Amino acid sequence: MNKIIQCVPNFSEGRDLDKIEQIVSAFRGKNGLKLLDYSNDEDHNRVVVTLVGEPEPLKAAIVEAVGTAIRLIDMTKHEGQHPRMGAVDVIPFIPIKNVTMDECIELSKAVAQALYEAYELPSFLYEKSASAPHRENLAKLRKGQFEGMAEKVKEEEWKPDFGVAIHKTAGITAIGARMPLVAFNVNLNTNDIEIANKIAKNVRHLSGGLRYCKAIGIELEDRGIVQVSMNMTDFTKTPLYRAFELIRVEAMRYGVTIVGSEIIGLVPMDALIGTAEFYLGVEDFSHEQVLEKRIME
Amino acid sequence: MNKIIQCVPNFSEGRDLDKIEQIVSAFRGKNGLKLLDYSNDEDHNRVVVTLVGEPEPLKAAIVEAVGTAIRLIDMTKHEGQHPRMGAVDVIPFIPIKNVTMDECIELSKAVAQALYEAYELPSFLYEKSASAPHRENLAKLRKGQFEGMAEKVKEEEWKPDFGVAIHKTAGITAIGARMPLVAFNVNLNTNDIEIANKIAKNVRHLSGGLRYCKAIGIELEDRGIVQVSMNMTDFTKTPLYRAFELIRVEAMRYGVTIVGSEIIGLVPMDALIGTAEFYLGVEDFSHEQVLEKRIME
Structure with a gap:
């Protein structure tokens, strides 16, 4: 593979392994595409798939998998702990190698259009692909979930980017380009959750901390300690060491x-x-000096 | 490539670019083989080639390149600053991916045998492939250089592992398996070379320091500072941070x-x-969590 884009589609089926296999089968044995991982969560009733590929094979496989998901998943009967608004809840595209963010944005829009044409599946463009700043954040788009979405999309500010009304059984999907997320947690030698909460507040972007850092305090009860649990949303701009040292x-x-x-x-x-x-x-270190990078070229 | 071995053959020609291209051409356009780099030094009169490949394609290409080098390089007329004992001075094999050190040792012996059968080129097995501890160190094997080698190999302790006498124009070659070397230099805010020398002495294996670390003091005259210049000979056992912190x-x-x-x-x-x-x-970090490792698999 020359250009590599990562894609992490989330499907709203975490219990029926047969259905999961049917959906994931679209990512197997394709040229220019590699399935890296998929893991389902029964409580969330959701499967998170990780794949990498070149733009065109990735687009074709996503369209195929979404078709299967729409056929197998009925959101009017779906329940699970994780917030969700569609049979395919979210499809992020992430630049990995020889690919710009702009190319990922372009791909996200092409996929959104193809899904609408093939299945009349509506979508929101989110993150870097968003059509307005208030539509960047997935949590805000998803608020109201599947059950509230039919009404929500009638509001001007929540009009879908593709389509008009939601799909009756598949809802609506968020599609967009974003930087790779790194889930990075730092453990502290205290059992005082208040300390973890305060530190999380100080390092995260939302409350005055680092630009590309989300953070919350978490208790690790079995170890009797607490943790600052972070999502580093752009490690190229806010590197891991900066959060760690802060x-x-x-x-x-x-x-x-x-x-x-x-x-x-x-x-x-x-x-x-x-x-x-x-x-x-x-x-003066160039990442081209990393042996494995040279081998991958 | 499933199994990846790195090979860094050194050829005793650093001035005639046409001859260098002829030698290196053996490493181009072959399946299961990738030429990563080659750089010649006119003062050293030597070219260092870096390639990676699967065992069999690597062996075949090395045998081809060595044949070309023997044809083009006459050591009786060779001069250069770098110590050398053969037209092909040294051929190290380094395990990179899905390959054990034992497999690299085996490959080094197979290559040494093939080179003797094809060209009557004698060789010393060195480093991890050495037939005795006193033959592990390349500098000791090479002592006396090409000019002294015809006599040296008559001594029992310096008898070649393959062949008996040296090749009249191509001398003798050191072939063996070793860990990857990392050339790692640490700069100090002083211009006192004695301080760099003392620190180098304290961190290197030879004089009581770290097991897999070679070190010398070096002056960086244009910057007015000194440096501890190191070869980390097995970073899996003596990691870079340990030398740095020491x-x-x-x-x-x-x-x-x-x-x-x-x-x-x-x-x-x-x-x-x-x-x-x-x-x-x-x-609890697994290197399998590194995205690029998963893509390479």
Whole structure:
């Protein structure tokens, strides 16, 4: 694969393994496409699929998988803990290699259009593909969920980007381009959740912290400690080490120290290489010096 | 490529670009093989080639390139600053992916045998492939250089592993398996070379330091500072951060601090990911979580 785009479609079926396999089968054995992972959650009643591919094969496979999902999933009968508004809840496209964000935006729009033409499935464009700033955030788009969506899309500010009304059984889908997310959690040597909450508040963008950082405090009850749980939404601009070092400093105020960290799920190599470069103070390093990058070229 | 071995053959021709191209052409356009880099040095009169490949294609291409080198290079007329003992001076094999060190040792022996059968080119097995501990070190094998080698190989302890006498025009070649080398230099905010020399002495294996670290002091005259210049000979056992942090501590004694570092040439991704893991204190991280590793699989 020359150009590599990552795609992480979320389908609203987490219980019926046969249906899940039918949906995922669209991503198997295709040229220019690779299925990396899929994991279903029964409580959420949702399956999260991770694949990478070149733009055209990715588009074709997504259209195929969404067709299967629309056929198999009836949102009027769907229940689950995770907020959702469609049989295919969200389809993000993420630039990985030899691909710009603009190309991912273009792909997201082409996919949204193809899905409307093939299945009359309406969609919101979100994140970098959004048609207005108030439509960037997935949580805001999804508010009201499937059950409230038929009414919501009648409002001018929530008019779908493709289509007009929701699909009767498949609802509506959010489609867009975004940077890779890194789920990065930092553990503290205290069991005081208030301290984790305060530190989370100080490091996150929402309340005055780092631009590309979302954070909440979490209790790890079995270990008797707390954690600042973060989503790093653009590690190229807000690197992991910056959040880590800021938490270290903020924690000092409470006489608390960091005892470790976690990276959940997949992480782009560059996020870790950038961290190593920072701590070793490496001068004039090109990522082309990384052997595996050269092999992948 | 499923199994990936890196090979860095050194040929004793650094001036005649036409001859260099003829030698390197063996590594172009072959299935299961990728030429990553080659750079010649006129003073050294030597070209260093970096390639990766699966064992069999790698072996075939090396045998072809060595045949060309023997035809084009006459060591009786060779001069250059770099120590050398053969038209093909050294051929190291390095495990990169889905390959054990034992498989690289096996390949090095198979290549040595093939080169003797094809061209009557004798060889020493070195590093992990060495037939005795005193034959592991390349510098010791090469001592006496091409000009002294005809006599040296008559001594029992320097008997070639393949062949008996040297090749009249191509000399003898060192062939073996080794870990990837990382050339890692740490810069200090002093111009006192004695301080760099003392720190180098303290961190290197030879004089009581880290097991897989070679180090010398170097002056960076244009910047008015000095450097501890290192070869990390097994970053999986002596990681980069350990040398870096030890230098930091040793430097404190002289009131000196680290101002930066350099990584020269190619570096395996795992060397940098391990560094990031250390500084962020990441718990339970699997390198399978690195997106690019998953894509390469």
